[in-house]
Amino acid sequence: MGQTVVEKLATAHAVGLKPGEKVVSGDFIRIRPKHIMTHDNTSAVMSKFKSIGAARVADPRQPVFAIDHDIQNTTPDNLAKYAKIEAFAKQHGIDFYPAGTGISHQVMVEYGYVTPGSMVVGSDSHSNLYGAAAALGTPVVRTDAAAIWATGQTWWQVPPVARVTLSGELRPGVVGKDVIIALCGLFNHDEVLNMAIEFNGDGIAGMSMDQRMSIANMTTEWGALAGIFPFDTVLRDYLYGRADFLVSRGTPRYNRAKVDEWYTHRTMADSDAHYAIDLTLDLSTVIPHVSGPNHVKTMVALPEIEAKKVQIHKAYLLSCVNARFEDLAEAAQIVKGKKVAEGVKFYVAAASANIQKQAEEAGHWQSLSAAGAIMLPSGCGPCIGLGEGTLDAGEVGISATNRNFKGRMGHRDAQVYLGSPAVVAASAIAGYIASPTRFENITGQSTAVVHTAPPRPAKPVEIVAGFPAAIHGRALWLPVDNLNTDGIYGGAFTYKDNLTRDEMAAACMLNYDPNFQAIAVKGDIIVAGRNFGTGSSREQAATALDYRGIQCVIAASFNETYKRNAFNNGFVVFECPTLVDFLRETFRDDKAPTIVGPTLDVDYQKSMIKCDGRDFPFSPLSTVAQELVVAGGAENVVKKQLPGT
Numbered sequence: 001m002g003q004t005v006v007e008k009l010a011t012a013h014a015v016g017l018k019p020g021e022k023v024v025s026g027d028f029i030r031i032r033p034k035h036i037m038t039h040d041n042t043s044a045v046m047s048k049f050k051s052i053g054a055a056r057v058a059d060p061r062q063p064v065f066a067i068d069h070d071i072q073n074t075t076p077d078n079l080a081k082y083a084k085i086e087a088f089a090k091q092h093g094i095d096f097y098p099a100g101t102g103i104s105h106q107v108m109v110e111y112g113y114v115t116p117g118s119m120v121v122g123s124d125s126h127s128n129l130y131g132a133a134a135a136l137g138t139p140v141v142r143t144d145a146a147a148i149w150a151t152g153q154t155w156w157q158v159p160p161v162a163r164v165t166l167s168g169e170l171r172p173g174v175v176g177k178d179v180i181i182a183l184c185g186l187f188n189h190d191e192v193l194n195m196a197i198e199f200n201g202d203g204i205a206g207m208s209m210d211q212r213m214s215i216a217n218m219t220t221e222w223g224a225l226a227g228i229f230p231f232d233t234v235l236r237d238y239l240y241g242r243a244d245f246l247v248s249r250g251t252p253r254y255n256r257a258k259v260d261e262w263y264t265h266r267t268m269a270d271s272d273a274h275y276a277i278d279l280t281l282d283l284s285t286v287i288p289h290v291s292g293p294n295h296v297k298t299m300v301a302l303p304e305i306e307a308k309k310v311q312i313h314k315a316y317l318l319s320c321v322n323a324r325f326e327d328l329a330e331a332a333q334i335v336k337g338k339k340v341a342e343g344v345k346f347y348v349a350a351a352s353a354n355i356q357k358q359a360e361e362a363g364h365w366q367s368l369s370a371a372g373a374i375m376l377p378s379g380c381g382p383c384i385g386l387g388e389g390t391l392d393a394g395e396v397g398i399s400a401t402n403r404n405f406k407g408r409m410g411h412r413d414a415q416v417y418l419g420s421p422a423v424v425a426a427s428a429i430a431g432y433i434a435s436p437t438r439f440e441n442i443t444g445q446s447t448a449v450v451h452t453a454p455p456r457p458a459k460p461v462e463i464v465a466g467f468p469a470a471i472h473g474r475a476l477w478l479p480v481d482n483l484n485t486d487g488i489y490g491g492a493f494t495y496k497d498n499l500t501r502d503e504m505a506a507a508c509m510l511n512y513d514p515n516f517q518a519i520a521v522k523g524d525i526i527v528a529g530r531n532f533g534t535g536s537s538r539e540q541a542a543t544a545l546d547y548r549g550i551q552c553v554i555a556a557s558f559n560e561t562y563k564r565n566a567f568n569n570g571f572v573v574f575e576c577p578t579l580v581d582f583l584r585e586t587f588r589d590d591k592a593p594t595i596v597g598p599t600l601d602v603d604y605q606k607s608m609i610k611c612d613g614r615d616f617p618f619s620p621l622s623t624v625a626q627e628l629v630v631a632g633g634a635e636n637v638v639k640k641q642l643p644g645t
Contacts, residue, residue: 001454002270004161005228006196009136009267013119015153025160025276026456026619032153035062035113036145037122039104040069042085045123048146052635054642058152060093063145064113066104067097071379072387102352102378103320105129105217110352112246112253116231116239116262121148126320126402128219131197132212133239134231134266138196139220141537141561143568147638155567155624155634159225159560160276160453162195166203168284173437175330176211177322177400177420178288180218183281185289185299186446187222191277193531194560196226198269203283204229209238210326217321218402221296225560231266245354274454282445288423290398290433293415294406302423303441305433310417314391315340315428316399316409317368318349318376319383322421325358327400331425332364334436340372341431346424347389349376371429385409391416398427460605461620466630469605473551475597476520477583478512478528479590484535485562487512489544491536501547508544513593522549525600527583529555532573533562542566542573552602554609554618556580567625568634579609579616586612 011023015030038045042065089096097107108114116134123145130137144154212229219227239259246252288302340346350356359365382389383401391397391410404416426436463469493507509516532555542565552572566573587595601610609616631637
């Protein structure tokens with residue numbers, strides 16, 4: 001069987017593979033990414049770096065620091081934090097981009113760190129954007145970032161891969177933001193949850209790089225870990241421009257000749273590669289939609305919501321998903337010669353200082369300002385509820401950002417809708433959610449085909465010393481999907497740092513099922529549905545179960561951050577959808593939140609679970625995953641790899 005693009009790029013960046021070995025979806029591997037980006041959270045990673053005992057950065061060319069989140073905060077404390085980050089960068093020879101340079105993801109692309117065929121990770125959920133440049137861009141947590149600083153590498157589980165075919169041509173006035181909102185709305189049942197997406201199809205050729213960045217960026221909101229576009233002539237020509245820019249400023253990370261070399265040897269999927277799911281969308285059937293309020297995957301056709309004349313108080317054209325040159329140009333054309341509606345504030349921030357300069361030279365920045373827009377510095381700002389322009393209680397906003405979760409952009413009693421830059425600009429002028437032009441209300445034409453995973457070759461897994469070859473325990477069946485971390489470990493305990501292990505153990509699952517503590521016994525194995533551990537990234541939702549004596553958690557799928565936190569703390573979790581389906585059917589009439597199920601025999605060497613006389617295979621736990629557990633977590637693994645240990 002052949003490989004997908006994701007599997008090929010993962011293989012290329014894997015560490016410790018045997019000659020000729022190829023990784024496939026489900027494999028736990030150790031990776032060495034080309035770059036690791038951190039922003040304002042660099043200070044938190046610095047603390048992690050220090051706590052593991054690291055004294056020097058393994059490869060100073062690998063990290064990149066780009067300050068962008070809280071840049072409107074000029075308090076002494078925040079400026080001191082930025083100064084410490086800059087001093088750390090100078091001490092270790094790391095590239096540093098100060099506040100005002102631009103949003104970190106845009107900086108990574110503009111300044112040549114993201115290149116086709118590379119793997120670039122970031123301590124931020126929108127690192128998916130890098131896929132627009134045919135790179136494998138994906139987020140990591142802070143522990144991983146510190147590990148990469150210290151050793152150059154971390155662990156990764158290769159995700160299932162979805163193929164999304166975009167056919168046809170976009171209608172005039174329809175942009176990339178409309179496409180990703182349509183995909184989020186049409187496929188809103190976790191079809192791509194925790195997958196990597198490979199985009200293809202004849203419709204891509206008509207998409208600009210700005211549009212591709214918008215789509216790749218918001219694959220995060222769709223539930224994916226990465227979203228990769230092919231390396232075509234549109235990307236090649238864009239990279240030529242980037243190369244010229246880099247040469248002009250004296251930082252030639254690549255040149256036109258290197259771009260040609262990459263293009264000649266570009267990575268493409270094999271014809272017999274396996275995809276977990278195939279999704280298609282006819283771009284000619286896409287019209288602008290608006291997401292919300294307060295939910296990304298709830299969409300309403302623009303003609304439908306315009307007819308309701310939903311009044312707005314604030315409009316936003318900013319963030320890493322939009323606010324590039326094309327977005328600013330389109331918005332400027334809509335507002336030129338007009339004024340922002342009375343009672344409405346229209347906030348604009350370019351994705352980078354370079355883009356703002358380009359918009360100024362073209363006159364677009366001036367047109368937006370003349371219409372009454374409030375100009376903010378290049379950064380995240382109100383997108384994450386920081387600085388000027390956040391929403392007050394009872395207010396309604398229309399935003400070209402990527403998230404509209406309740407309370408994210410201000411008060412939790414505000415309402416936020418998402419739309420394209422054109423919709424935002426038109427709405428700012430009208431005073432209600434409005435269209436810049438008339439669109440026929442049509443339904444997007446799409447299809448979905450799920451593919452059964454091919455059987456993996458049966459071969460014994462090498463068991464690391466100290467890791468059990470097999471475990472035995474009763475199943476605790478939790479018949480629920482999307483069990484969030486608040487249910488697993490409540491917020492009332494999260495910030496109590498003085499709790500003992502026993503006290504943390506006694507606190508787990510209380511929000512989900514108050515009877516859990518009376519039912520569970522040491523040695524139990526939790527089995528649950530899809531997207532286990534969604535929500536907050538609190539590590540205690542994994543460690544508390546470990547302290548409670550739970551041997552492992554088996555689920556149909558996991559929230560990726562939860563999985564990373566689990567293994568980073570030495571706790572075993574893995575997927576076995578067929579076992580979940582079996583238990584769901586077996587106990588379909590039992591409505592209890594926690595059900596004592598049959599005994600499970602988990603054979604890690606054979607990657608097989610025995611339950612009620614049946615066999616249920618699962619993806620092998622490689623030596624990489626086992627080493628994390630035996631060592632007691634990622635920090636201990638890193639400590640062993642440090643010089644002098």
